[in-house]
Amino acid sequence: MVVHGAQWGDEGKGKIVDLLTEKAALIVRFHGGNNAGHTLVVNGEKTILHLIPSGILHGGKRCAIGAGVVLDPQVFLAEVDQLAAKGVDMSPARLAVSLRTHVIMPYHRLLDAAREEAKAGGKIGTTGRGIGPCYEDKASRVGVRAGDFLDEALLTAKIRHALAEKNALLTDLYGLAPLSVDQVLKELLPLGRRVAAYLADVPGLIGQAKADGANILFEGAQGTHLDIDHGTYPFVTSSCCLAGNAASGSGCSIRDIHEVVSVVKAYTTRVGSGPFPTELTCAAGEHLQRTGAEFGATTGRKRRCGWLDMALVREAVRLNGTTGLAITKLDVLGGLPELKICTAYRYEESDILYPPQREGALGAVTPVYETMPGWREDISSCRSFDALPEAAKRYLNRVEELAGAPIAIISVGPGREETLCKKNS
Numbered sequence: 001m002v003v004h005g006a007q008w009g010d011e012g013k014g015k016i017v018d019l020l021t022e023k024a025a026l027i028v029r030f031h032g033g034n035n036a037g038h039t040l041v042v043n044g045e046k047t048i049l050h051l052i053p054s055g056i057l058h059g060g061k062r063c064a065i066g067a068g069v070v071l072d073p074q075v076f077l078a079e080v081d082q083l084a085a086k087g088v089d090m091s092p093a094r095l096a097v098s099l100r101t102h103v104i105m106p107y108h109r110l111l112d113a114a115r116e117e118a119k120a121g122g123k124i125g126t127t128g129r130g131i132g133p134c135y136e137d138k139a140s141r142v143g144v145r146a147g148d149f150l151d152e153a154l155l156t157a158k159i160r161h162a163l164a165e166k167n168a169l170l171t172d173l174y175g176l177a178p179l180s181v182d183q184v185l186k187e188l189l190p191l192g193r194r195v196a197a198y199l200a201d202v203p204g205l206i207g208q209a210k211a212d213g214a215n216i217l218f219e220g221a222q223g224t225h226l227d228i229d230h231g232t233y234p235f236v237t238s239s240c241c242l243a244g245n246a247a248s249g250s251g252c253s254i255r256d257i258h259e260v261v262s263v264v265k266a267y268t269t270r271v272g273s274g275p276f277p278t279e280l281t282c283a284a285g286e287h288l289q290r291t292g293a294e295f296g297a298t299t300g301r302k303r304r305c306g307w308l309d310m311a312l313v314r315e316a317v318r319l320n321g322t323t324g325l326a327i328t329k330l331d332v333l334g335g336l337p338e339l340k341i342c343t344a345y346r347y348e349e350s351d352i353l354y355p356p357q358r359e360g361a362l363g364a365v366t367p368v369y370e371t372m373p374g375w376r377e378d379i380s381s382c383r384s385f386d387a388l389p390e391a392a393k394r395y396l397n398r399v400e401e402l403a404g405a406p407i408a409i410i411s412v413g414p415g416r417e418e419t420l421c422k423k424n425s
Helices: 013-023 073-085 106-118 131-139 146-150 152-173 181-196 202-211 245-250 283-291 310-320 390-403
Strands: 002-005 026-029 038-042 045-049 062-065 095-098 216-219 260-265 268-270 304-306 324-328 338-347 350-352 366-373 407-411 419-421
Touching: 002 013, 013 038, 013 216, 013 260, 013 324, 013 407, 026 202, 062 202, 073 181, 095 202, 106 131, 106 152, 106 181, 146 152, 146 181, 152 181, 202 216, 202 245, 260 310, 283 304, 310 338, 310 390, 324 390, 338 390, 366 390, 390 407
Parallel strands: 002 216, 002 260, 026 062, 026 216, 062 095, 260 324, 324 407
Antiparallel strands: 038 045, 268 304, 338 350, 338 366, 407 419
C-alpha cells in the first residue's frame, strides 16, 4: 500500500501512515528529503519526523529509507537521537537505510540557500536544505551515496571531484568562501560512521517481507502537485511525488503495489510561492489558518489557506490510481457558516475539470465554486460516519462524488484515536 499526498503537501500523511502501520510489517519512505515534515500526535505527545518513516512509533515494526530519498546524515542522526531519548528502539534491527540513498552534502545546502537568495523577487520557496542540488548530482552521476561511507577512499575522491565545480559556483557566482576536502570530511566522517550501522539492502528487505506474506507500507512525502514532472512547475520539489514512484524509490516491482491511499486535507493549503486558485485572504482563510494551526512542520512558515480544490484532487486521483481517500482536518471546518468547494476552473472561456498543462496557466484560472452549509458542532469525538453532523456528511459525500474515488478514512482531530472509517459507518 502507498500513502501519498494529493495536494501541495502538509495533508496529514504522517498520521495516516501511523494509523495504517498497525497492519504493516515494513514501512518504507521512498522519496524526498528533510524538506518534508510529518507531525504525529500519540497520547497527546507531538513528534515531528523529517526522514524516518512515521511507522517508527509502533514497536515491533521495521522501517526503511529507500534509494529515492536524499539523506542529510546530520538530520537523520538527530532524529534517531530524539526518538531514542523518548524510549523508542532505534537499533539497526528496526531501521534501515539503503546503500544507494544519496547524501546531502555541506556544499548542497550552501548552493541551495545561495541560489534562492540570488533570485530575490523570483524565489521558488525552497526550504534551503540542499534537496535540489543533491538530486542534481544524482542525475549528473556524481553524487555521494550512503554506501560510500564504507569506503573512505571513494568518498574522498568523490568530494574532491565535486568541489572542483562547487567551489567555482560558490566563489565566482555567489561570492562565498570555498570549501576544502578536509573541511567537508571533518564534518562528514563522524556522521558517516554512525549512519553506516544502519546501511542495508532495502530491496532485499522488501523482497523478504513479500516472501513472508507480510504487508508493506510505502510512505510518500510532499504532495502530487509538488511533483517535479506533474506539479506546478517551477514551484515544485525535486523528486517524483506520485504513488508510481514507490516502486522505483524503494526497490520493488509495481506489481507489489495493490492499494493507493491519497491523503486530502478538507481544505487546501500551500507553503511558499506558486499559484493557488482557491487561496483565501478573508476571515474564512484566517479561521482555517488559526484553527488548523497551519504552520509548516519543517520551516515553521505560515501556510496559505483556501477552499478545497477538487480540480487538484481529481488530477491526483487520475495520476496516482487512488483506491481510497483519507480526509484530514475535517474538524477545522467547524464553525464556518458556509463552505465552498472548487468543482472546476474557468480557463480561456471554458470550464475545465483538471488543471491546465501549460506552465503558469494555473495562475490564470478562476475557480468555479459550489456552496454548501457548514456546521458548528465539535466533531472531534465522532467515531463513526453516522455520528457526524448532516452538513459534514453531505460535504464528504460531495467530495467523494467529485473526486471519483471512495473515502476510506476521516480524521476529526490530531490524535491517533480521533479517526473514523467511512466504509464501516
